Amino acid sequence: MIDGKPYRQIGQSGSSDILCVADHASNFVPPNIELGIERSLLDTHIAVDIGVEGVADRIARRHGIPAHIATVSRLVCDLHRKEDERAVVPTESDGHLIAGNIGADVAMRLNRFHRPYHDALSRMIDDIRPRMLVAIHSFTPKLRTSEEARPWEVALLYNQDDRAAQHAIRLFGEQGLTVGDNEPYSGKQLNATMDRHAEARGLPYLTIEIRNDQIATEAGQARWATMVADIAGRTLLALESA
Numbered sequence: 001m002i003d004g005k006p007y008r009q010i011g012q013s014g015s016s017d018i019l020c021v022a023d024h025a026s027n028f029v030p031p032n033i034e035l036g037i038e039r040s041l042l043d044t045h046i047a048v049d050i051g052v053e054g055v056a057d058r059i060a061r062r063h064g065i066p067a068h069i070a071t072v073s074r075l076v077c078d079l080h081r082k083e084d085e086r087a088v089v090p091t092e093s094d095g096h097l098i099a100g101n102i103g104a105d106v107a108m109r110l111n112r113f114h115r116p117y118h119d120a121l122s123r124m125i126d127d128i129r130p131r132m133l134v135a136i137h138s139f140t141p142k143l144r145t146s147e148e149a150r151p152w153e154v155a156l157l158y159n160q161d162d163r164a165a166q167h168a169i170r171l172f173g174e175q176g177l178t179v180g181d182n183e184p185y186s187g188k189q190l191n192a193t194m195d196r197h198a199e200a201r202g203l204p205y206l207t208i209e210i211r212n213d214q215i216a217t218e219a220g221q222a223r224w225a226t227m228v229a230d231i232a233g234r235t236l237l238a239l240e241s242a
Helices: 039-043 052-063 106-128 163-173 192-197 218-241
Strands: 007-010 018-022 067-070 132-139 154-157 179-181 205-211
Touching: 007 052, 007 106, 018 052, 018 106, 018 218, 052 067, 052 132, 052 218, 067 106, 106 192, 132 192, 132 218, 154 163, 163 179, 163 205, 163 218, 205 218
Parallel strands: 018 067, 018 132, 132 205, 154 179
Antiparallel strands: 007 067, 154 205
16 A cells, blocks of 8 residues: 555546556555465455556556556455445455454445545546546456356456447457456446446446456566557547447
8 A cells, every 4th residue: 555545546647538447456455454364365366356456557657548556455345346245345255264354344444445445536537537447357267166267368347338348349359369248257246346437427438357367477467458458449439439
């Protein structure tokens, strides 16, 4: 965390056509919060969307797309959940018990992490006035609690508004990728940040899930940052040319 804030922003001044959001970019746990798990688990997908911070940072610094990036682990407070969801302070993830979160002061964590994060994102949207939001996530190739493999290199999630997603599904497919359509999760159930900041405002958006073996290295992060920036720009152009 920077200056006690659960987020950092890049390119927050001026206007921009597109704004990037990364809810699960960090595995940081504040010293005064005890999760009750092995330290090694903080480097896995249960604590952080592996590779996302590098992708979002490159999208902002190399491609001129402002970014709002989380700086606290999803195990401390899941910023991509609604405030009244039980999983906003998870007690379990992919078969791992998060013992320190049992009986946690949820109200404190909402006030310290969730609300400042979303309030700052709202202000950034108001200031920048983007015409499209792009949310970056990553997913593990295989869950510990499932035998089912996940073959998609990338996927697009959406709830009610699939305008941008359908263009991006086609554009990623043209790159020779296996593209998921509301896979491996459905935006009909898991779309809290874009429901709040995009759909509620009538803004088109892309929620992009990248399989984390694609972005585990700096080279992969650079490649995907370039591809996401390009496809986001082309998607916005297609929407506004329709």
